[in-house]
Amino acid sequence: MHELSVTEELLRIAVTHADGRRITAIHLVIGELTSFIDDTIQFYFDLLAPGTVAEGARLYFERVPVRFRCRSCGTEFAPSEQEWHCPACGTLGGDVIAGKEFFVESIEVGTDQ
Numbered sequence: 001m002h003e004l005s006v007t008e009e010l011l012r013i014a015v016t017h018a019d020g021r022r023i024t025a026i027h028l029v030i031g032e033l034t035s036f037i038d039d040t041i042q043f044y045f046d047l048l049a050p051g052t053v054a055e056g057a058r059l060y061f062e063r064v065p066v067r068f069r070c071r072s073c074g075t076e077f078a079p080s081e082q083e084w085h086c087p088a089c090g091t092l093g094g095d096v097i098a099g100k101e102f103f104v105e106s107i108e109v110g111t112d113q
């Protein structure tokens with residue numbers, strides 16, 4: 001499962017940055033174009049985290065909306081589900097400039113250790 005390896009990676013990153021401190025929360029940024037489902041990542045996280053400093057940490061997800069840049073005129077726009085045409089010149093689609101993100105934005109660590 002793709003989500004499993006992704007969750008392993010985010011856990012590894014978080015634990016590395018925690019530097020031995022207990023993690024209480026992990027903030028993730030996920031583009032709307034990625035197929036990662038919040039619940040699936042939480043599910044794998046709950047399987048993987050016990051025994052690490054991230055055990056019991058809460059996951060927070062920030063969704064990044066999709067944005068295109070028109071290949072004809074350079075206009076940046078947010079496509080809707082039905083409308084992928086440039087609002088300025090009518091060209092269909094464009095280069096994806098936002099919406100494919102997936103990264104750990106920040107972690108919160110406890111002060112009890």
Ligand SMILES: [Zn+2]
Pocket residue numbers: 070071072073074075086087088089090091
């Ligand atoms: Zn255009």
